[in-house]
Structures are given as C-alpha cells and as structure tokens.
Amino acid sequence: MHNRPQSGVSDPVFSERDRADPPRQVVVQLAGSVRACLFIIAAAAVLFGVYFGQGLFMPIAIAMVLSLTLSPIVRSASRRGIPSGITASVLVFGLAIIALVGSLTLTQPVMDWVDDAPRIGSELRNRLESIRGPMEAMNEAGEEVQKLAESNDPSVQEVVVRQPGLLNRAANHIAGFAATILVTFGLTLYMLAYSSLFYEKVVKILPRLSDKKRALRIAYDVERIVSRYLLTVAAINTCLGFAVGTAMWLIGMPSPVLWGIAAGLLNFLPYIGSAVGVLVSAAVAIVTFESLAHAAIAPLVYLGITALEGNFITPAILGRRLELNPVVILLSVSLWGFVWGVVGVLIAVPLLVILKVFCDHVEDLEGLGEFLAGTRRLEEEVDEAEEPEAAA
Known part of the structure; x- marks a missing residue:
C-alpha cells in the first residue's frame, strides 16, 4: 500500500508541465516590459517629430491653446445670436493688434538693453569685485581668451569678423517668425469658428450613444476648465x-x-x-x-x-484643484524649452494644464493625472473622501 505524496513534495509530472509552459506571471511581466518599451519608443519618436517639425507643430500647439482659451467666449456669443465667425474674427484680430502694439512698444527698450548689455556686464563685474574672489581663475581664463582674440593670428581674426551678431541672427529669422505668427492666428481663427463642426464630426464617428455623450462631456469640460x-x-x-x-x-x-x-x-x-x-x-x-x-x-x-x-x-x-506638481513643471519647461526654445517655455505650463484636465476626465489616465497634480492639503482629501459616504 503506497502513501500519497505529502504536500511540499513536488510532483514530477506537474513540475515537468510547469517547465514546459512558462508561468502566467512571467508572461504578464514580459507583456508589461514590451508595453513599456513600446511607450518609450513612441515617446522618443514623438519628441523627435515635434523637434524637427517645429515649423508645423508649433503653430498648431499655440493655436490649440488659444482656441481652448477663447472657445467658451465664442460659444456664449453664439447662443446670443452672434455668428461664431464674427466673434472669432474679432477676438483673433484683437489679439493680433495687441501683439503688434506690444511689439512696437517694446522694440526700442529691448534694443537699448541689447546695445547696453556689454556695459551692464562690465559694470556688474566691477561692482562685485569684492565678492568674486573664487571666480578669479575664471576671469584669468577669460583674459587669455580675450588676448587670443586680439592677437595678430589671421585665422582668429577671420573667425571673429565673420561671426554673426545677435541682431543679424534675429534679422535672418524675421521672415520665419512672421510666417509662424500668421499661420498661428489663421489656425486659431478657423479652430474658433468651426469648433462646433469638429464636435459634430466626433459625435458622428463614435458608434454608441453613451460614447457620444461621454466624448462631448469630456470636450466641453476640458474646454471650460482650461479656458x-x-x-x-x-x-x-x-x-x-x-x-x-x-x-x-x-x-x-x-x-x-x-x-x-x-x-x-x-x-x-x-x-x-x-x-x-x-x-x-x-x-x-x-x-x-x-x-x-x-x-x-x-x-x-x-x-x-x-x-x-x-x-x-x-x-x-x-x-487648489488645478495645482501642478513643481517637479513636473520644471521637467515640462525644460523639455519644451529644448524642443521649441522660448515659445516652448511659454506654452509648457498651458499644455501641461490641458493634459492634466484631460487625464482627470479619462478613467484610464487618472494615475497620470494624480502624478501631475500638486500637493493638496490633507483636509481637502478627507472632505472628498467623506462626500461619497455622506451621500450614501
């Protein structure tokens, strides 16, 4: 009479089957690793795309931010009988006039500061002479570079003479900058005038009525909160x-x-x-x-x-609902500043707010939305946790 194997003694047949078929946990981990790798590759591809295609994507991003900001105004005027095209034209042309007047007002002071920058830097170094002892070695290195630049070496002089200045570089980019502004305002105008048409197309594409209602609710909430x-x-x-x-x-x-x-x-x-x-x-x-x-x-x-x-x-x-994580703000500003320069720095936080609000309205992205959120007070979290209990 044979005794049954005790628990804890491995069954040879069962162990061989385990070795033949990989455990489910390993398969899940491999699938998660594959998804993470695909996400990293997709993010890198998008980053390179917006970097090299900034002439296309930068106006679209700015126009999206402006249209989300001004869309509630256009929709409110439309409910009062004013056509969306007229309201959008007034808003966009108003922004263009403000930008033009601001540019003309700031041109002379900025030019004066640029011309005066060497004198300001020299005076600042002289005023801080008493407290810049640790930087003495750096100053000596700068003097050596200056002596090298002032030497009679023809090759060095050739490089210095042909180096374009700040104003020359700015002049070379005026045409591209003007074209970007025109495209941005044009896209903003059409996005504002035809935003309702875009929502109608989204509703027609979605198959189920619940999906249509959910899409419109998310779109209107994102628009309202961001605006x-x-x-x-x-x-x-x-x-x-x-x-x-x-x-x-x-x-x-x-x-x-x-x-x-x-x-x-x-x-x-x-x-x-x-x-x-x-x-x-x-x-x-x-x-x-x-x-x-x-x-x-x-x-x-x-x-x-x-x-x-x-x-x-x-x-x-x-x-405090729309407070953002300071670390995420710094990373966003650094990323968009690297990709699009000054314009990227200025629109980094608005784009982050748009992403945060969208994540708050999509269940699958709630984790990312929580990561983007800032630190809230403990009392607010307790109050939010008590609201469902009180309703029940």
Missing part, C-alpha cells in the same frame, strides 16, 4: 505686471514698462519665472544704484509681489 484657468491666470499676470512695473518706477529702476511686461510673461512659469525675475532685477539694480543696500530693494520688492501672488492671490481665486 477658466488660462483667462484667470492671464488676468492675474496682467495685474502682477502692472504692480511690478509701478514698483520699479517708484524705486527708480530703468524701463519700468519693460519690467512690467517681462514680469507678466515670466509669471506664466510658476516658480521658475519668479526666480528668473528676481535674479535679473538684482543684477540690473546692482548696476543702476550706488549702494548694495539700495540695490537690494528691487529684488526684494519683486520677490514680495510674486510671493504674495503665488501663495495667496492665485490659490484663493483658482483654488
């Missing part, structure tokens, strides 16, 4: 620019209008824009004023205004 966010932030940054410009005028900083506009644009970059503004204002103040104590007023005022806006005013108006 509210961007318009509110634009209004806040306009007020902040006015406050910074007025403060710079009161303390005697040069070009206060330019400071105000720069502060408003930089504030579209949370955390980063404020730091850049403080550093630049400190450098210009050191060159402008006689004493370091007087020069410290400008960066302190700039820091105080932006800190008040970022920590109290904007959270009170927008709430």
Whole structure:
C-alpha cells in the first residue's frame, strides 16, 4: 500500500508541465516590459517629430491653446445670436493688434538693453569685485581668451569678423517668425469658428450613444476648465505686471514698462519665472544704484509681489484643484524649452494644464493625472473622501 505524496513534495509530472509552459506571471511581466518599451519608443519618436517639425507643430500647439482659451467666449456669443465667425474674427484680430502694439512698444527698450548689455556686464563685474574672489581663475581664463582674440593670428581674426551678431541672427529669422505668427492666428481663427463642426464630426464617428455623450462631456469640460484657468491666470499676470512695473518706477529702476511686461510673461512659469525675475532685477539694480543696500530693494520688492501672488492671490481665486506638481513643471519647461526654445517655455505650463484636465476626465489616465497634480492639503482629501459616504 503506497502513501500519497505529502504536500511540499513536488510532483514530477506537474513540475515537468510547469517547465514546459512558462508561468502566467512571467508572461504578464514580459507583456508589461514590451508595453513599456513600446511607450518609450513612441515617446522618443514623438519628441523627435515635434523637434524637427517645429515649423508645423508649433503653430498648431499655440493655436490649440488659444482656441481652448477663447472657445467658451465664442460659444456664449453664439447662443446670443452672434455668428461664431464674427466673434472669432474679432477676438483673433484683437489679439493680433495687441501683439503688434506690444511689439512696437517694446522694440526700442529691448534694443537699448541689447546695445547696453556689454556695459551692464562690465559694470556688474566691477561692482562685485569684492565678492568674486573664487571666480578669479575664471576671469584669468577669460583674459587669455580675450588676448587670443586680439592677437595678430589671421585665422582668429577671420573667425571673429565673420561671426554673426545677435541682431543679424534675429534679422535672418524675421521672415520665419512672421510666417509662424500668421499661420498661428489663421489656425486659431478657423479652430474658433468651426469648433462646433469638429464636435459634430466626433459625435458622428463614435458608434454608441453613451460614447457620444461621454466624448462631448469630456470636450466641453476640458474646454471650460482650461479656458477658466488660462483667462484667470492671464488676468492675474496682467495685474502682477502692472504692480511690478509701478514698483520699479517708484524705486527708480530703468524701463519700468519693460519690467512690467517681462514680469507678466515670466509669471506664466510658476516658480521658475519668479526666480528668473528676481535674479535679473538684482543684477540690473546692482548696476543702476550706488549702494548694495539700495540695490537690494528691487529684488526684494519683486520677490514680495510674486510671493504674495503665488501663495495667496492665485490659490484663493483658482483654488487648489488645478495645482501642478513643481517637479513636473520644471521637467515640462525644460523639455519644451529644448524642443521649441522660448515659445516652448511659454506654452509648457498651458499644455501641461490641458493634459492634466484631460487625464482627470479619462478613467484610464487618472494615475497620470494624480502624478501631475500638486500637493493638496490633507483636509481637502478627507472632505472628498467623506462626500461619497455622506451621500450614501
């Protein structure tokens, strides 16, 4: 009489079958690894595509941001009997006029700053002479480079003479920049005028009624939330620019209008824009004023205004629902700055907000949306967790 094998003693037949067929867990892990590799390859392909095709994709991205921002205004006017084409034309041409007037206003101050940049840099080095001891070696290296540039070596002189300056490079890109602006405004106009037609096409393509309703709900919610966010932030940054410009005028900083506009644009970059503004204002103040104590007023005022806006005013108006992860903001700004330069830096956060809102409305992307979100207070999370329990 044979005893049955105890639990813990392997069955030879069962073990051979396991060796023949790979376990299910291994198959799942391999499938996950394959998906991760495919995702990385697709992301790299998209990144290279938008980098080399920036002449095509940059106007589309800017137009998408502008159309999402202004679409609720067009739709509200349409409900009051005003055709979408007329409202879209008024908005786009208004933006074009504002951009043109701003460019003409800023041209002369910017040119003056560019021409005066060498003198500002020289004076800044002289003013900081007493505290730049650790940089002495770097200065000596710079002097050696300067001596080499001023030598009689024909090859060195040839390189220096033929090197294009900043203004020459800017002049060479004026045509491309103007073409990009025209394409951007044209795309924005058509996206605003025919946004309802686009939604109608989406509804006709989807097969089920539930999918149609869900797609429209997501589209309208993304449009409404992004528009509210961007318009509110634009209004806040306009007020902040006015406050910074007025403060710079009161303390005697040069070009206060330019400071105000720069502060408003930089504030579209949370955390980063404020730091850049403080550093630049400190450098210009050191060159402008006689004493370091007087020069410290400008960066302190700039820091105080932006800190008040970022920590109290904007959270009170927008709430914390659309706060973003600071690390993700830095990565997004770095990525889009590398891909599209200054334009990429300016639209990095709006694109991130669009992605965040879209992820919040798609169940499969809720994890990514949570990763993009900023830190919320514990009380808010408890309140959100208690709401379903109270309803039940």
